[in-house]
Amino acid sequence: MRYNDLADFLQNGTEALGVGPIAMILVEDLVEVDTCIRHHMQLGFESVLVFAPDELELPDKLQGLISRISYDMTEDGALQTVVNSIIEATPNIWLYYCYNAEYLFFPFCESRSVGEMIAFSMEERRSSILTYVIDLYAGDLYEFPDAVSLEDAHLDKSGYYALARQDAANTPKERQLDFFGGLRWRFEEHIPAARRKIDRVALFRSKKGLKIRADHSFNDEEYNTYSCEWHHNITASICSFRTAKALKRNPGSTFDIETFRWHNSCEFEWHSQQLLDLGLMEPGQWF
Structure with a gap:
């Protein structure tokens, strides 16, 4: 419709x-x-x-x-x-x-549905699933000047890190981290500071009064946590050409970038196992 x-x-x-x-x-x-x-x-x-x-x-x-x-x-x-x-x-x-131009991957998504993952998360009393936005980019920007190619897609296999997330009193928030890496880290001079994080709470259960904020976090702080108190939970990845597109479309950055490839680039295999092997998501207790 x-x-x-x-x-x-x-x-x-x-x-x-x-x-x-x-x-x-x-x-x-x-x-x-x-x-x-x-x-x-x-x-x-x-x-x-x-x-x-x-x-x-x-x-x-x-x-x-x-x-x-x-x-x-x-x-x-x-x-x-x-x-x-x-x-x-x-x-x-x-x-x-x-x-x-973004694509969700989660552990075992080739054989299990998103509904099955959500059902398991609810058994663990979780109402949100943290996702990491993993930058994709074309390996050859001369052939693909908009940086988008499904057949020639690459990603960074390392260079990701996390920092403690602070509250208004500069105290670390419980079970919350700010995650960085990918193109937003390597080309941070072209990215506003408020947009450099790669974490996004993209899967969540709605409820009355819940609001998303401009930084992709929610007004319920428990939704912004990466895991529950007693063990690690499932996380997922959103493999995204969005940053690469923006960097090549922006006149202030496009002429400074001849290629996105570096020594830690690898071809994207379009399979969840690659993301698991690289540590870009984890199954938690879901086997």
Whole structure:
């Protein structure tokens, strides 16, 4: 179904909000939108909501399987407006969000569904799953000047680190860390400080009063933790061309970057085992 705007969807599209998990794909440009949609459909999301500009064209068959909402994701505060509106409309439903040209991977996702992962997390009394945004980039920027290529995708195999997250009194928050790495770390001179983190709480259970903030954290601090108090929990990865696209699109950085490859680059194998082996996500107690 297609809806004129967010208000139209919230009034007339509630059937798509009845059963979770629900994926929200926030379309900022027209790059790799269809592959992003298909990837998340294959993971087992019950509904896929696509917030996209009107100029986006999708195959009729694919468009018939999603809820498409006309929306300009370049507006200020678009992330909070969209996600918080869906949270308010769907209490006690598991939600996920990403941008186009981003692809969710979780432990054993080739043989297990996202619903199975969520069910296990709920058994551990968790209402959120931490995800790391792992930068993807084309190996050859002369052949792929927008830095996007599914066939020539690369990622950094090392260079990731975490720092304690401080509260307003400069005291470390319990079970919260700020994670860094990838292109946002290597090219940090082109990235505003507030956007250098790579952690994102992209999978979570909605509830009354829950709000997402501009830095991808929530107003409920327990949602922002990487694990429960008694052991490590599942984490997942969102493999994303978003930063590479931005660095090559921005006139202030594009001419400074001839390649994103360095000695710690490797080809992305599009398989969860590679991400597990590199330590870019972990299964926790899920075997």
